[in-house]
Amino acid sequence: MMLLKDILYGVSLSAVSGSTNVMVNAIVFDSRKVELDDVFVAIKGTVTDGHKYIEQVVAAGAKAIICEELPSVMVNGVVYVEVDNGNKALAIMASNYYGNPSKNLKLIGITGTNGKTTISSLLYQLFKKAGFKVGLISTIKIMVDDNVYATSHTTPDALTINYHMHLMNEVGVEYCFMEVSSHGIHQKRTEGLVFAGAIFTNLSHDHLDYHKTFAEYRDTKKILFDKLPKSAFALTNIDDKNGLVMLQNTKARKFTYALKSYADYRAQILENQFNGQLLKIDGDEVWSRLIGDFNAYNMLAIYATADLLGLEKLEILRLLSELENVDGRFQYFISKEKITAIVDYAHTPDALKNVLITINALRTGNEKVITVVGCGGDRDKSKRPVMGHIATELSNQAIFTSDNPRTESPAQIIEEMEEGVEAQNVRKVLAIENREQAIKTACQLAEANDIILIAGKGHETYQETNGVRVDFDDYKKVKELLKMLNK
Numbered sequence: 001m002m003l004l005k006d007i008l009y010g011v012s013l014s015a016v017s018g019s020t021n022v023m024v025n026a027i028v029f030d031s032r033k034v035e036l037d038d039v040f041v042a043i044k045g046t047v048t049d050g051h052k053y054i055e056q057v058v059a060a061g062a063k064a065i066i067c068e069e070l071p072s073v074m075v076n077g078v079v080y081v082e083v084d085n086g087n088k089a090l091a092i093m094a095s096n097y098y099g100n101p102s103k104n105l106k107l108i109g110i111t112g113t114n115g116k117t118t119i120s121s122l123l124y125q126l127f128k129k130a131g132f133k134v135g136l137i138s139t140i141k142i143m144v145d146d147n148v149y150a151t152s153h154t155t156p157d158a159l160t161i162n163y164h165m166h167l168m169n170e171v172g173v174e175y176c177f178m179e180v181s182s183h184g185i186h187q188k189r190t191e192g193l194v195f196a197g198a199i200f201t202n203l204s205h206d207h208l209d210y211h212k213t214f215a216e217y218r219d220t221k222k223i224l225f226d227k228l229p230k231s232a233f234a235l236t237n238i239d240d241k242n243g244l245v246m247l248q249n250t251k252a253r254k255f256t257y258a259l260k261s262y263a264d265y266r267a268q269i270l271e272n273q274f275n276g277q278l279l280k281i282d283g284d285e286v287w288s289r290l291i292g293d294f295n296a297y298n299m300l301a302i303y304a305t306a307d308l309l310g311l312e313k314l315e316i317l318r319l320l321s322e323l324e325n326v327d328g329r330f331q332y333f334i335s336k337e338k339i340t341a342i343v344d345y346a347h348t349p350d351a352l353k354n355v356l357i358t359i360n361a362l363r364t365g366n367e368k369v370i371t372v373v374g375c376g377g378d379r380d381k382s383k384r385p386v387m388g389h390i391a392t393e394l395s396n397q398a399i400f401t402s403d404n405p406r407t408e409s410p411a412q413i414i415e416e417m418e419e420g421v422e423a424q425n426v427r428k429v430l431a432i433e434n435r436e437q438a439i440k441t442a443c444q445l446a447e448a449n450d451i452i453l454i455a456g457k458g459h460e461t462y463q464e465t466n467g468v469r470v471d472f473d474d475y476k477k478v479k480e481l482l483k484m485l486n487k
């Protein structure tokens, strides 16, 4: 139980009916979860509007209602509070409720289209190896030092974020690395958090269904930097054409990293192999187990962050070389017949292109590259033909399949991918809706030394169709199938 007025500290209130000097139980933003004495926050969403459920939550025992418009009928004994923005109010309330836990952490936010999970997970690994207590909020999982928590979002809702940060405070976590998605910023899930630093990775095509224009998508990411305090650092990739945009209006200390441009932190790729690459970072050589130009950027961003957080340079370099690949990011094995099977979370055109360029650069003979790929349903449709084009242009054989069709028709999604395939590449395409069959076909077509790339789902362990998730794990599946085929 907590006083409502304390929970509302810092929220701008435009009208209040009743006294906020009352004890309330939990903060809830889903009417279906309201219990006696809770405070319900009504949010205007993309599907429905929380305001529609106000009467229902009052009947369920809610003590207070936070809304953008006071209802015409107000029940005696219930407190009604009007705020400008429900999402923003929820985030500030969640922070107050859990004792503003981000203030007690050195919180680093990572944003950009690709690389957030890789960088945040590897920073978690690196700081753990350096002996600190560390937190992680990522697409794959939430870590409160050594304790693992499941997550459903890259950047969860504000209550989930602040609850886990509170747990981090309880066990004395010092650093927290957190992915900040554009949806998260737009829905103000991160409002009120105190960041000690922010990292921008890159910006390319994704989520144009939600953000409508590329400029809006970019400007949403920029908000993370605009809101940083003066004492924080803002670290950006200036080889990306939107890198400097992120720094335009920030009050934070500005730092840049790049492979191609002049920057505060620079790296060079000296050697690239399948099992790792040799990098020169800030003048010193370091071995990275993660390969590809994109991972050179990730390693450099990690190095720069650790340096800005005060770790000793030689120690950072030593720890960098110990970092292990993140689940579902270029996760590979080599079969009995020397077929290389790679599972990668490339689900954007840029990521797919980078991974295929990396694979092609490492080919030593005339081995085939067979790519199994699909595009998510109920997500940005405009990336489908582009990914279809890239997969066929950069592989010898492409198998278009399903990747979480959600409420859409898998056949229709595949057709939209096919629209991007150039005439001379049409012969390279096979369309196999069933993902297991698609992977099986790739395994059947593969001969010794060939490379199979299974893109799009990475660490995911399910396939989602019409709201139902069925167990499915690309990595386990391809391993099992190659073994079954005795390859």
Ligand SMILES: CC(=O)N[C@H]1[C@@H](OP(=O)(O)OP(=O)(O)OC[C@H]2O[C@@H](n3ccc(=O)[nH]c3=O)[C@H](O)[C@@H]2O)O[C@H](CO)[C@@H](O)[C@@H]1O[C@H](C)C(=O)N[C@@H](C)C(=O)N[C@H](CCC(=O)O)C(=O)O
Residues within 6 Å of the ligand: 029, 030, 031, 032, 042, 043, 044, 045, 046, 047, 048, 049, 050, 053, 152, 153, 154, 155, 156, 157, 181, 182, 183, 184, 187
């Ligand atoms: C499009 C989107 O981001 N939607 C998020 C949003 O839901 P919404 O706006 O659709 O909510 P809504 O269903 O319209 O409901 C509005 C309000 O009414 C409430 N409600 C609803 C029904 C009811 O009976 N009673 C009730 O009170 C809801 O709890 C909500 O507060 O707010 C919800 C609560 O925080 C999120 O769970 C939900 O994420 C959905 C499931 C989702 O798939 N989001 C993805 C796209 C996402 O956020 N992805 C990014 C990563 C993207 C990347 O990788 O770059 C992420 O950070 O995970």
Ligand SMILES: Nc1ncnc2c1ncn2[C@@H]1O[C@H](COP(=O)(O)OP(=O)(O)OP(=O)(O)O)[C@@H](O)[C@H]1O
Residues within 6 Å of the ligand: 112, 113, 114, 115, 116, 117, 118, 119, 139, 154, 179, 181, 201, 202, 294, 295, 297, 298, 328, 329, 330, 344, 345, 346, 347, 350, 351, 352, 354, 355, 458
């Ligand atoms: N720095 C990078 N630049 C471009 N592509 C990258 C980079 N890092 C990783 N990738 C590619 O993008 C894929 C997704 O990487 P990662 O999971 O780190 O990104 P993310 O930003 O967390 O994605 P999401 O938005 O889904 O959370 C990887 O599997 C790889 O193919």
Ligand SMILES: N[C@H](CCC[C@H](N)C(=O)O)C(=O)O
Residues within 6 Å of the ligand: 154, 347, 375, 376, 377, 379, 403, 404, 456, 457, 460
């Ligand atoms: N965070 C991304 C993940 C996409 C992964 C892909 N497998 C899909 O389901 O589209 C999203 O929600 O858009």
Ligand SMILES: [Mg+2]
Residues within 6 Å of the ligand: 116, 117, 118, 138, 139, 140, 154, 179
């Ligand atoms: Mg991620």
